[in-house]
Every structure is written in C-alpha cells, then in structure tokens.
C-alpha cells in the first residue's frame with residue numbers, strides 16, 4: 001500500500017485517500033471555440049508517463065483536502081507534494 | 093537453438109522457436125511479444141502470406157500481461173460492435189488447438205456474471221437479450237439455477253450482497269495462457285517470423301508523416317510497417333511517434349491459492365463485489381481483483397486491493413475460508429475511456445495501433461490478432477475493428493462497455 005504524504009496530516013495510508021488523476025488540467029476557457037479534436041483531447045486524453053507524474057489526491061478520510069503530488073509511476077515514490085494552485089515544483 | 097538435445101523434453105518452450113538476432117530491415121515489425129503480438133504475427137503469415145516480419149520484445153516472450161491474466165474467455169458484451177469482435181474471437185478459440193496443433197487446454201466450462209442489485213438484474217437481462225439478437229449463447233439464471241451450475245456459490249438471501257441472478261454463457265471458459273503464447277509463437281516462427289527477445293524499442297522514426305523504422309536496444313531496424321502491441325506500455329510507445337493516446341496504465345492484480353481438489357466447476361464473475369474466480373486445471377483457485385486507482389508501470393499493486401478481493405470471494409464462496417494464498421502479482425493494463433479497445437490506423441502512415449484492452453484482452457487474443465493482421469496487410473480496418481478506431485474519441489461514437497467489462501473484463 002502507498003504511504004501518501006498529505007501536506008497537512010503527514011504520511012497516511014493510501015486507503016484514506018482518493019485519487020484524482022492528472023493535475024493541472026484546466027477546463028477550457030472557451031469551450032465553444034474548441035475544434036472536435038481539441039475537445040476530445042480535453043475530455044479523454046491525459047498524460048500517462050512512465051516516470052514522474054503530477055497528479056491530484058484527496059485526503060477523503062482525513063482532512064478532506066485536495067492537494068497535488070509528483071509521484072514516480074515506476075517506483076511509486078512521492079517526489080513532492082504541493083498545494084492546488086501552486087506550480088509543479090522542480091524535481092532535481 | 094533449433095532442436096532439443098537428446099533426452100530433453102521435446103516440448104520445452106525454449107525449443108519451440110528460434111531465438112534470432114534482429115535483421116536490419118523487415119516488411120512489418122510488431123512491438124510486443126504478448127498474446128496479441130504473437131497472434132498478429134501468426135495471422136499475418138498464415139492468412140496474408142506476409143512473413144518478413146519481426147516481433148520485438150523488451151523482455152522475454154509472453155512475460156507481460158499474457159503471463160499474468162486470469163484467462164477468462166467469453167463474448168457476452170452489450171453492443172453489436174463488441175459482440176462482433178469478441179464472438180469472432182470465441183469462434184477462433186473453438187478451433188485454435190487444431191489450427192495451431194497444440195493443446196491450449198481450452199475449457200468451455202461456462203461463465204456466470206452475478207447480479208447483486210436490481211440494477212445488475214436489469215442490466216444483465218438487457219445484455220442477455222442483446223447477446224441473443226447477436227447470435228451469442230446467453231441465458232438469464234435465477235439464484236437456484238445459479239446454484240445448479242455452481243453449487244459452491246452462496247445464494248442465501250441474508251448475505252451482504254445477495255445473488256439475485258446471473259447471466260450465463262455456456263461457451264465461455266478458460267485456456268492455458270502460456271500454451272496459447274507458445275502455440276502462436278511456434279507456428280509464427282515456423283513460417284519464418286523472427287521472434288526477437290530482449291529487444292526494447294527506444295524510438296520510432298517518422299519521416300514526412302510516415303513510419304520509417306525503429307531504434308532498439310539491439311540496434312536500428314527499418315520497417316515498412318510498424319504495429320504496436322504493447323498493452324500497458326502503449327502510451328510510452330505512441331509517444332515516441334508523437335501521438336497521445338486516451339489510455340491510462342493501471343496495475344491489475346490477481347492471486348492463486350494452493351492446489352485444491354476440484355471444487356469449482358465454472359467461472360464466476362461479480363462486478364458488484366469485485367472478484368472473478370475459476371479453478372485452474374492443476375487445482376489452484378485463480379482470482380482477479382479490480383484495478384488499483386493510481387497510474388503505474390510497476391507491475392505491483394496495493395495489498396488492500398487484494399484484501400478487498402478476498403473478502404468478496406469469501407462472501408460468495410464461504411467454502412474458500414480455509415484456502416491459502418500461494419502468490420499474488422500484478423500486470424499493467426491499458427485502460428480506455430469507454431472500456432473498449434483501440435484497434436486500427438493512426439495519424440502516422442503505416443503505424444498501426446492495438447491497445448486499450450485493459451483488463452480483458454486475453455479472450456480477444458486470436459480475434460484481435462486476426463483483424464489486426466488484416467488491418468496491417470491491407471492498410472485499412474477489417475469491418476470488425478472499424479468501430480474501434482482511435483477517431484471515435486473525436487467523433488463521439490464510443491463503444492461503452494463499462495457494464496459488460498465492469499471491474500474486470
């Protein structure tokens with residue numbers, strides 16, 4: 001089981017969290033202006049990298065707050081956690 | 093190595109195919125020697141006479157999901173498009189041992205999909221009716237009939253998720269996954285296909301919109317056509333050609349018990365409580381879980397997923413309470429937004445894609461291989477895979493099989 005480092009509560013068991021998929025996917029500012037292809041991209045296509053991935057978690061059975069994390073999808077280790085709205089931290 | 097040394101067992105897999113070095117150039121290179129890659133190579137050679145073909149594999153032959161799945165085979169999906177491709181596959185399964193001259197232990201022992209809620213019941217009956225209209229064997233069973241087919245299922249009304257009925261496909265069943273891979277590999281190899289192991293694709297070269305070749309850990313290979321068959325790694329490979337796919341890679345876990353006397357006569361699946369169970373020929377109970385929520389390429393998942401799956405199994409099969417888990421494992425599955433595969437052309441000329449089978453592509457091994465080979469040979473989709481194009485996510489013509497695929501397949 002993953003140990004998820006909630007920025008407010010510290011490391012807690014994965015079972016306390018829900019997963020929110022890729023972070024930083026903004027709703028299109030002008031949906032009407034999108035082509036079908038761009039709309040499809042927004043609806044269905046997400047990054048799926050082998051390696052570091054910026055994603056959302058919610059500590060749903062804890063403080064109930066959303067946050068972002070950069071996690072390596074091969075090692076499962078959390079490289080950074082940061083607040084919603086903050087930019088992706090540089091990972092060295 | 094071409095022949096077994098004297099006294100060695102004749103059918104050992106390492107003597108079923110050559111282990112060639114890659115040639116500098118092929119008409120078709122297939123990426124990924126899982127079930128789908130091997131079947132595709134076989135049908136390219138057997139049905140289209142295309143034999144200047146390599147299947148390149150980063151690890152060893154059929155060590156990915158092909159070695160990790162729970163081998164359930166059925167064709168009782170809801171929509172016409174799905175019924176078409178899965179039933180085509182099931183028909184091929186029915187003649188496969190003969191076609192490949194190899195015992196694949198295909199056992200049509202019947203598949204039950206249990207219903208635990210009124211919604212499950214309505215959905216199940218609808219699916220049985222849809223299946224019948226498509227000529228697929230399907231029956232709706234009440235709880236007593238479920239117990240007649242599978243006496244060890246607890247059908248008492250006082251369980252947490254009582255069994256309210258089930259869909260039943262008598263022609264569904266299981267097969268021995270390793271044998272299936274070896275049989276396709278041996279047959280493809282015999283027709284001249286190079287099965288190249290320990291050969292990781294690290295780049296795909298595209299020249300003016302058309303695929304030109306590959307870079308691999310064993311040197312560059314030029315290719316007239318390139319066909320992706322990389323399951324959980326499809327996004328990584330498509331990315332090498334500049335494509336983004338509507339695919340997310342998740343761990344999917346399974347487990348086996350120690351060997352037991354035969355107790356479980358068929359295949360039982362339950363979407364609501366997230367477990368699917370059969371008993372392998374050797375005697376172990378084989379059980380699959382739902383996917384882990386997070387994106388992963390690690391071929392391992394979280395233990396609470398296994399725990400949940402086992403509690404579901406115990407709820408349905410109280411008799412399993414004393415069985416012991418022998419081992420658990422995970423594969424990386426390529427999940428698509430509508431729980432249906434993506435099989436066809438790509439925006440890059442002569443680059444083809446077969447992915448998105450997610451938790452349920454073993455059953456499609458021969459069917460997908462045959463229509464994919466057609467797609468590659470004629471540079472146009474076969475009618476059976478035309479609905480499963482990558483464009484459907486732009487046109488909106490999704491093939492939503494979440495009901496039939498549900499947790500697992």
Ligand SMILES: Cc1cc2nc3c(=O)[nH]c(=O)nc-3n(C[C@H](O)[C@H](O)[C@H](O)COP(=O)(O)OP(=O)(O)OC[C@H]3O[C@@H](n4cnc5c(N)ncnc54)[C@H](O)[C@@H]3O)c2cc1C
Pocket residue numbers: 123124125126127128129148149150151152153154155156157158159160161162163164165291292293294321322323324325329344345346380421422423424425449450451452453454455456501
């Ligand atoms: C636990 C589990 C249970 C399942 N149960 C069922 C079931 O009961 N019924 C069912 O129908 N389906 C089931 N599935 C799904 C099924 O296993 C897959 O859909 C199917 O095996 C995918 O096709 P494949 O066999 O070609 O994939 P794989 O065997 O995964 O083949 C893909 C190959 O591509 C190779 N590859 C990846 N990247 C590269 C690269 N860069 N260069 C070269 N090679 C590369 C990989 O090493 C791998 O060997 C299950 C899956 C899992 C994990």
Ligand SMILES: [Zn+2]
Pocket residue numbers: 006007008009010059062063064065
């Ligand atoms: Zn918290």
